[in-house]
Amino acid sequence: MKITPKPTVILLALGLFLAFTASLMAQIKTKTTTTAGAATKEVQVQRGEVVYVSGNHIIIKMDDGTIKDVPDVPESARATVDGKEISIHDVKVGMKLERTITTTTTPKMVTKVESVTGTVFQINPPTSVILQMENNENKQFKIPEGQKFTVEGQTVDAWGLKKGMKVTATKVTEVPITAVTTKAALSGQMPPPPPPPPDVPILIVYEAAPVPVAAPAPEAAPAALPKTGSYLPGIGLLGVLMLSMGLCLRAFR
Numbered sequence: 001m002k003i004t005p006k007p008t009v010i011l012l013a014l015g016l017f018l019a020f021t022a023s024l025m026a027q028i029k030t031k032t033t034t035t036a037g038a039a040t041k042e043v044q045v046q047r048g049e050v051v052y053v054s055g056n057h058i059i060i061k062m063d064d065g066t067i068k069d070v071p072d073v074p075e076s077a078r079a080t081v082d083g084k085e086i087s088i089h090d091v092k093v094g095m096k097l098e099r100t101i102t103t104t105t106t107p108k109m110v111t112k113v114e115s116v117t118g119t120v121f122q123i124n125p126p127t128s129v130i131l132q133m134e135n136n137e138n139k140q141f142k143i144p145e146g147q148k149f150t151v152e153g154q155t156v157d158a159w160g161l162k163k164g165m166k167v168t169a170t171k172v173t174e175v176p177i178t179a180v181t182t183k184a185a186l187s188g189q190m191p192p193p194p195p196p197p198p199d200v201p202i203l204i205v206y207e208a209a210p211v212p213v214a215a216p217a218p219e220a221a222p223a224a225l226p227k228t229g230s231y232l233p234g235i236g237l238l239g240v241l242m243l244s245m246g247l248c249l250r251a252f253r
Contacts, residue, residue: 102182
């Protein structure tokens with residue numbers, strides 16, 4: 001059979017627990033201090049050129065040849081370019097970017113001092129002791145190795161405690177820590193403007209009117225040769241030939 005406590009009982013128990021805890025904490029005093037040592041700084045500079053940008057996607061070619069692809073640059077990201085603060089939507093291809101990362105390392109020592117005052121109710125040296133607090137509550141404490149107690153102005157160890165002694169114990173704990181902070185600053189330069197076009201002289205072409213080509217003059221007919229002879233010499237030559245043939249026939253007969 002399960003019994004469910006009434007809400008009033010629960011609230012009363014909770015109130016008693018909080019009251020006991022507050023009373024106990026008031027009797028156990030704790031003080032924490034942090035001491036910082038000399039800080040060291042490391043500065044790293046990364047340089048590159050924007051080779052692609054579209055919306056919040058940017059690709060940078062670093063000076064060492066590696067490619068840095070950032071698919072989703074936050075809207076809150078800012079860079080100082082030519083003295084002006086710009087967002088990702090102002091980045092242009094060819095822009096030179098420089099990211100300076102400063103890492104600061106600071107060694108720190110956290111010292112925690114806990115002190116408690118009470119009356120020895122039971123002692124089990126050298127491991128534990130039960131003290132009766134000022135509110136008459138008993139509280140058991142583990143005794144750390146080498147712990148000292150102050151009794152009536154004198155310092156004793158766990159073996160020197162006796163029932164009924166009013167003691168004050170102080171525990172000092174030192175924990176070294178290292179605080180590392182990183183700060184990044186992004187700056188850059190706009191790409192240089194395109195060079196002006198070269199001074200090329202303007203060539204103006206005029207279309208000349210066609211020049212009529214004269215037709216070649218017809219060649220003149222060769223002049224007729226002058227008449228310098230007649231048929232008579234031919235007729236005479238023919239007569240001589242026939243006469244010679246007649247003489248040859250006669251002689252043959």
